[in-house]
Amino acid sequence: MRIEKELLACHLDYSRWATLRVLEAIAKLPPERIAEDRHSSFGGILGTMTHLFQADRAWYHRCLGESHYPAKQEGEVFDFAKLKAEWPTLLANFAAWLRAQDDARLAGTLFWRSFMGEDRTERIDKILLHVVNHASYHRGQLMMLVKQTGGETIGTDLILYPGI
Known part of the structure; x- marks a missing residue:
């Protein structure tokens, strides 16, 4: 099934909007709450944010042709300020890259090496939906963690996205 570029762009724009809303909600928390280990799959808020940022960044670089781009960069340390500063630019660049592609490219395949060291190939449009x-x-996990810390949650459902 081929997925049209405009639909992919809409979904990527939605995802950027939702992620920026989550960053705004998390910014209202005290720094110690952001950094604390809440024993979730990536520790807590900061760990989950870091995982998601690293995944977004790796996929962006893979789409640029860097098939062996690692999720974790040697010596890199994350805090909320770094994520809040770098993530919006990354997401904007990813959206711009998508808009610069033609339908044939998006229907084509991408080779990459997974974080587990496996060589993989998949359609680019399917990767973007992933x-x-x-x-x-x-x-969703982040909003649950924000709520657990006593913070205010916000809606990020697609139905709430004003861009459609």
Whole structure:
């Protein structure tokens, strides 16, 4: 099944909007709450945010042709300020890359090496839907963690996105 570029762009724009909303909600928390280990799949808020940012960044670089781009860069340390500063630019660049592609490219395949060291190939349009779905999943976790810390949650459902 071929997925049209405009639909992919809409979903990637939605994902950017939702992620920026989550960053706004998390920014209202005290720094110690952001950093604390809440024993979730990636520790807590900061760990989950870091995982999601690294995944978004790896997929972006893979789409640029860097098939062996690692999720974790040697010596890199994350805090909320770094994520809040770098993530919006990454997401904007990813959306711009998508809009610069033609339909044939998006229907083509991409080779990459997974984080487990496996060589993989998949259609680019399917990868882009995965990027959006992966982000939605972890944004849900982040909102749960924000609520557990006593913070205010916000809606990020697609139905709330004003861009459609």
